Amino acid sequence: MxxxxxxxxxxxxxxxxxxxxxxxxxxxxxxxxxxxxxxxxxxxxxxxxxxxxxxxxxxxxxxxxxxxxxxxxxxxxxxxxxxxxxxxxxxxxxxxxxxxxxxxxxxxxxxxxxxxxxxxxxxxxxxxxxxxxxxxxxxxxLGIGVRRTAIIGSNDAARILRETFERRRRFGVDVMATHETFDDNTEVSLRRLARAHSIDEILFTDTEADRETLARLKTFSDVEHINLVYSADLFSVGSLRMEVATISGVPLMTIKKTPLDGWGAIYKRSFDGAASLLLIAITSPLLLAAAIGILLESGRPILFKNERIGEAGKRFNTLKFRSMKAEFCIGSQKGLGNQERAQAVEEDLIRRKSIKEGPVYKIMDDPRVTRWGRFMRKYSVDELPQLFNVLAGSMSLVGPRPHQPREVDRYEPHHRKVHTVRPGISGLAQTSGRSDLKFEDEVRLDTFYIENWSPWLDVVILLKTPFVVLFRKGAY
Known part of the structure; x- marks a missing residue:
């Protein structure tokens, strides 16, 4: 939105x-x-x-x-x-x-x-x-708040909509591009606009398009985080979450990626802000104890900033208690060791000891982890500073797990659906197996959460989280 x-x-x-x-x-x-x-x-x-x-x-x-x-x-x-x-x-x-x-x-x-x-x-x-x-x-x-739109189609509906939007600015639509079909050239052109943040939605009116083209367009819109609006006679697309409207006699269907839009987004952000403040207050003794433990065992830095990819593909730094020896931490903050050596050590460990397949990695019995760090990881105490990420708005209490840029670079197109919403400290995937899940299963669960979000689902996941943490399944 x-x-x-x-x-x-x-x-x-x-x-x-x-x-x-x-x-x-x-x-x-x-x-x-x-x-x-x-x-x-x-x-x-x-x-x-x-x-x-x-x-x-x-x-x-x-x-x-x-x-x-x-x-x-x-x-x-x-x-x-x-x-x-x-x-x-x-x-x-x-x-x-x-x-x-x-x-x-x-x-x-x-x-x-x-x-x-x-x-x-x-x-x-x-x-x-x-x-x-x-x-x-x-x-x-005045051009404020308009939706920058690309129209795809060569029929009368495409022409009527283009003329309507150009003539009636009150609809709040600025036509940035028009294409007759969704082919390779169109995809390249639209991706360039999307990466430049110059397009908000695609309006597709080609009623003769085959299912393969429709599926490809749907995947493209998910990956690039663009709204997709169909001409309303394309009911063959299946049981997608849709909203129907009519403009100048042309029926259109907007595919809703997630209920976390409009009121849902406002509710979730308000809940995250209030709940994170409360949880910070409740866990403050634990936060202090964790910080003291790190200082006594291995000194500074206490917190470790790790770059991750969040909502709409934006980069942000997650906050964690440092659980590894400082010389092996990879990051730009002060107090860390030689980054080339740390990177080489990590790549070697990933190659030899990672238990995950696919774009992401998880190292079993990581030798870089300190004794206090192993204890914190065992009970997920190292992740408590992420409550400040939630308070700042870069994360949510519940959502997909955020991954590193190098992991996201290895995503398949359908994996990027997880960037539709803010990443979470906990989530449906995290409470359904933690690190034991295959990556495709993790994406499947996160996609289900995104498409079927409700306040009650968040409550269920949050109530389940402490039990998953205490049983320590999948924590390394």
């Missing part, structure tokens, strides 16, 4: 909360207005303070239902469709509230306030979304 899209998605949550709460207050004061009290006197005793508490609880229900309904996810849906979703989601939220009142045998003092609050909330939210859309379209006209 582009940053402007993510910004507007994040802004919608507090704006919606304030709008819903404002609608509730308006309904409360409307009931007390003379025009209504003359017709129907107030016979209930409901203080503003008590009503405010009830309204705040109702706001949380509305926001949760809106999130589940996809109202905080980037979409090309028309405004009329968004209004329909607001109405349906608001009605569902009120149904949840009424069900709670019924089953808890709670009684609310005024049915008018409830019904007026629901109606005003729907109206106010519709007006709010209209204003937000107007601001977005104004920014699109």
């Amino acid at each position: 582009k940053r402007p899209d993510l910004f507007f998605t994040a802004v919608l949550v507090p704006l919606d909360a304030m709008t819903i709460f404002g609608a509730a207050l308006a309904a409360y004061h409307l009931r007390l207005a003379p025009v209504f009290t003359r017709v129907r006197p107030v016979i209930f005793d409901l203080s503003l303070e008590r009503f405010g508490q009830a309204a705040a609880a109702a706001v949380l229900v509305w926001i949760a239902v809106f999130a589940l309904s996809g109202l905080y996810r980037f979409s090309r849906r028309r405004f009329a469709e968004e209004l329909k979703q607001i109405f349906l989601a608001g009605s569902a939220a009120m149904a949840v509230i009424f069900a709670f009142l019924f089953f808890t045998l709670e009684a609310f003092d005024s049915r008018f306030i409830v019904l007026a609050g629901w109606g005003l909330a729907v109206v106010f939210l519709s007006l709010e979304r209209f204003v937000i859309r107007s601001i977005q379209r104004s920014l699109y006209v």
Whole structure:
């Protein structure tokens, strides 16, 4: 998701909360207005303070239902469709509230306030979304936040879409390239644009393309982290996660790579930030003990920075407690030994003692590891500083395992799917075998996680992690 899209998605949550709460207050004061009290006197005793508490609880229900309904996810849906979703989601939220009142045998003092609050909330939210859309379209006209798109196809749909996007800037699409087919030359050209961060999505309208071409295009979009939008009559592609929209009479399907988009991304980042702070506080005695152990046994440096590949192929430094002798650590930080010698030793160990096949390596009984380092690795204590990576936003608590650049260079194209999301300290692959898994199985599990993410799946993995660590399976 582009940053402007993510910004507007994040802004919608507090704006919606304030709008819903404002609608509730308006309904409360409307009931007390003379025009209504003359017709129907107030016979209930409901203080503003008590009503405010009830309204705040109702706001949380509305926001949760809106999130589940996809109202905080980037979409090309028309405004009329968004209004329909607001109405349906608001009605569902009120149904949840009424069900709670019924089953808890709670009684609310005024049915008018409830019904007026629901109606005003729907109206106010519709007006709010209209204003937000107007601001977005104004920014699109200025070229801010537009989606840089390549159109592939030689049919009328490709022509109509290209002309529509060029004529109507309010759609927020900037056509960067057009190609008639997806062949080798097109792939080279699009890869060049992708590597230069000059393209965000591919719009594919070739309805005569064979399945091999479609599969190749899908793999390309995954590898280069580009959105893929299909012409909507290509339903033969199978049961992919899709979202349908219509532009100038042309139906389009956007393939959703992961639920970790829009509201999902905001939720996960918020959870990671709060949970990492809490875990840093809880594990601080252990962090201190590990640091003291390293100092006493082998001195400085205490922390070891190791370059890894993260979300969208970006490089970052993971933080770990140093578990090897400093002269054998490979990195650019101070206090390490001769890098050429350290590199030669590691390559020799990989050749002789690696227990993993494929792009990645894992050295059994690594002689470079100190005694204290072996203890830390046994219980994964050496990885605790990665909580600061999570706090900084380069990692997540749960996600695919991050690998070194030289390992990523040996990836097959389909392996790069794991770079769709932030890498994690723990993950589905890590809790399903740790180092014992074959690399292809690791990728398969990580791909399943990416395509089927949910908050509950993260909770299950996090609860499972301590047990996997304590049993020490696959740790070396």
